[in-house]
Amino acid sequence: MSRAVRFAPLFGAIVLGTVLGSQDVAVEGPAVWGLLGGTALTWLWLEFRGSSWAQGLFWVVVVAGAFLRAELAFQEVQWSTEPYQGVAIQVSQIEEAGSSLRVLGDYPPMGVKVAVHLAPDEEVEIGDTVVFSGLVGTPPEAPNPGVFCYKTYLAARGAAGVCWPDQYVVRRGAGPPILARIRSYFARNIQESLSNPGLVLSLVLGDRSQLSNEQSERWRALGTGHLLAISGTHLGLLALVVGVVLSRSSLGRLGRFVVLQAILGGYVLLVGARPSTLRAFLAGLAGGWAGVRRRQASGLEIWALVGCLLLLVEPRLVRDISFQLSFGAAGGILLWGPLLRFSRVRPALRWVLSSLAVSAAAQLSIMPLVLQHFGSFPLLGTAATLIMLPFVTVLLGGGILIGLGAGALGIAPLLEMLLGVLEIIEVGLVKWAVAWQPMRIGVDVWLLWCFFIYSGWRLRQPQITRPRMTLRRLSIGALCVAVVFSLPPQWKYPLEVTALNVGQGDCLFILTPSNQTILIDGGGDSLYWQERGRNVGLERVVPYLKHRGVEKLDLVILSHPHEDHLFGLLAVLENFPVGMVLDNGQGTDSPSYEKYLTLLAEKGIHPHPVQAGDEMALEGGVRLRFLHPHRSTLEYLSHNDASVVVALDFQRSTMLFTGDLEAVGLLELLQRIGPNALKADVVKVPHHGSRSSLDPRLYEAVDPAWALICVGPNSFGHPHGEVLAHLEEQGIPWRTTSNGPVSFYSIFGFVWVRCGEGFRNGQGIN
16 A cells, blocks of 8 residues: 555655745855755765665655755846836736736736736737836735735736836737637637627636626635546546547547547646646646556555645745645545445435545545635535536536537526526525634644545555554544543634734734633725725725734724824724724824714714723733833823833733834833833834834843834834844844835734734745
């Protein structure tokens, strides 16, 4: 059995190395290459000598090699800061992009694709050449999770640069390539034959541009969205139909194999050679060739081999969602498939049970990935897939026939009827759709997933392991999973504090181990940008909270009523129920503050002013200590100096949030509070790192392990160079939110930090 899956550990090692190499770890290239070369030579020498150390060293070489391959692949293109002149790209993709037309094409000097935005009414075809001049840069990233990321969107289409050109010229080409013409022919036939072609276009060509948002959302909620993406399911259905036709021909085994693979290969190219279809095609090619040679081939071995080849050729696939989900689901089916045959039941019931079990195995195999990328796991997915699959099969086959020009055979009315029935089923099923939407993926979820994978692997090899031993080990594993699930949350989950990227402002989201949610400030925009329609709360904070699965905020704290802390809260109050609101009791006559009071009154919430000495105990041992302002000095302080200062305690760790305190407020706080009360592992640097808020005695009293600066593009010079110099002089590592969110985690007194994808190599800011 070990020989049958010998590529599985190799695939795992390559995945590990590729993931590590994709993290932008700061390493010295020549040193690592030298170390890899020395290790490889040592391995070869030990292998030649037959040493037992050779096997262990081999895996080190594989992981290191994959790491370096990924390091090279994930290096970002360094675009010039000067405008490019006369750049010519041949158009390979065309997309509508709101108020512009986006074309993509290869830029040979850099070896990457570039996305160029043209006028919305520009007449351009695939195969034309666009000659443009202008700045080319890296596509912008999402400020926070839950917000559309243009960089990720273009990366999925192979583009690493984007340009809104100053000027451009379209030169007509000889016409679209043959594949583009065939694809256009298919799409045109489907659109002309069906009144609502969106679903069929998605199933046949992977084109979702005409699929309504409502229908797309229904399929996602039902957990059947994977059926809309061209994947192994589609290739399998197509192979089944073609195989039945070829079985009635006079071709021999080899001839049928060649014709089938040619048809499947052409279809893969037609739909764009996506990772999921490439995986299925290559696996089918290897398995089919083994069948022609009359040799047995392990599905897991082929699966792992294809994964190794794809990652070595293109390491960036490791971050591709379709690659992750496709490989995960296929691996789960191959792992559990031989165990889910139900040979002792009637054939009709056997098919139903087997289909349900295989679908469940596929969904459980990718459960952590689905939760990580989409924030929820549809529980109806297994049953809904079984119901939808027959419709998908007929629509796919009928759509291909219509695309080929066989619409005159009366296929279109049948598909129209099926589409109508399917829509009725969708609307009915979605009412029963239930999704598991945890706010975090904890150790219990990963342990359950590991136990699921281990159980499949263990049950596949009864011939080398006594059944009683397998049963005993699985029972112990199940008991461990049950014990972990039964632990109190503060023993399983860390306390999380995430500072969102809201530009020049503060917004901190706190998630306790017991899933209590707290928001300190909401960021905001100046009056200038408010008048021009920008709303950081609606554009950044609300999407992030929805992405995290927040349905209600238990507590909102407004440190002080300035626009860069208050304005973003208004959208939050409009979109989420709130349990309690705390502030410092100071008000202003600004429109934002008046709307703040109006929204609270509409929700029946009375804001509670907090003062120094107040405390609030939360579930799981989490405690809030309010250190400022003091009632005796509140009326004499400015809004910044009267900011709410709160310490967050949990299991011997403390995080200190200081609002926008300046010199006067800091002096009052330091004189009144003893140094031990200010000790903290993490401190939010006051007032975005302004020079007026630098008091060395604060950092001496706090003695933090980390400093957090909430800052964005601004004209105030925040964070000031003297503040940064002082932090570095004191050996305090600091992080900013200028390029993405920054999260701090704490459990059992240990504190660690994780920065957003946009933050690179420590302490840089834009």
